[in-house]
Amino acid sequence: MKKYLFVINPVSGGTDKEQLISELKNTFCNDKIAFMYTTGTDDSETLDQEIKSFQPDVVGIAGGDGTINQLVITVAKNDKTLAIIPSGSANGLATDLGINLENVSAIMKADHTLMMDIILINDLPMIHMADLGLNASLIKRYEQEERRGFLGYAVSAIQELPNINQQFEVSIESGDYQVKTHTSFLVIANSRRYGTGYLINPKGQINDGLFELCMMKELSPDSIFSSLFNEESNDNQNSIFEVQSVSSATIKLKQATNFQIDGEYMGTASTLHIRRHLTPVKVLTPPEDY
DSSP states (O other): OOEEEEEEOTTGGGOOOHHHHHHHHHHTTTSEEEEEEOOSSSHHHHHHHHHHHHOOSEEEEEEOHHHHHHHHHHHHHTTOEEEEEEOSSOOHHHHHHTOOTTTHHHHHHHTOEEEEOOEEETTEEESSEEEEEHHHHHHHHHHHTTOOHHHHHHHHHHHHGGGTTOOEEEEEEETTEEEEEEESEEEEESSSBOTTOOBOOTTOOTTSSOEEEEEEOOOOHHHHHHHHTOTTOOGGGGGGEEEEEESOEEEEEEEEEEEEETTEEEEEEEEEEEEEOSSOEEEEOOSSOO
16 A cells, blocks of 8 residues: 555646546545645645655645646655646646656556656756746746636747747856857756657756757747647757757856746746756656656
């Protein structure tokens, strides 16, 4: 018998979680389970207390990338196993790992794990993707207009496309790798794919101690739309980005630029200090090699 603590974000994805909760209760009826519901206030502290009290083997987080982002360090520092239960507006990390609501229970029972890196950007955690420029501006619009789900994201993207080539000046320093250039879209990637299925970072591994800097070249609106929202796109799409693997980096911008982490708009940024958190998190993944 295992102990599972299920953390439910009741508002993620704009969907009711009662059916999910019922399915979890039925699936894990022979195990010891407990539930915690996020409120948006002191959730990491509450989770820490729940873990210490219940002592679960697995902490299952039902939400999107943003929910996992807020709680992942608490799971890691308590040396617990993370189960990702994708139920947010953006489930990019789950998409990349091949986790969905149909297979997540089987993944939890199979107990196949990887040690996933946690990236810190100005001491804020990042598990999946962060970026400057185009996509961050899109997420800002998405949040301001209070849209939900993939369709809302796509509508925001269409409205943002005219700004695709509004470039900003950026300088990057990472050991021997130094560059000063212009781009409209700079991605800091721990994973490989966005939630749309788009393979932005073919070099990416969540457990290699590295992250990638992906800089977009100048493009037409048609080319970016067909790439980012086409799950059938393959390796030829990668030519629109220049990709560099690093273990730490400092990014400086001539002007403050829109910035997002794991699907959450963070305002504007002019300097980013990026490094790997010393403690990775053990995460349940499909048995196939990542």
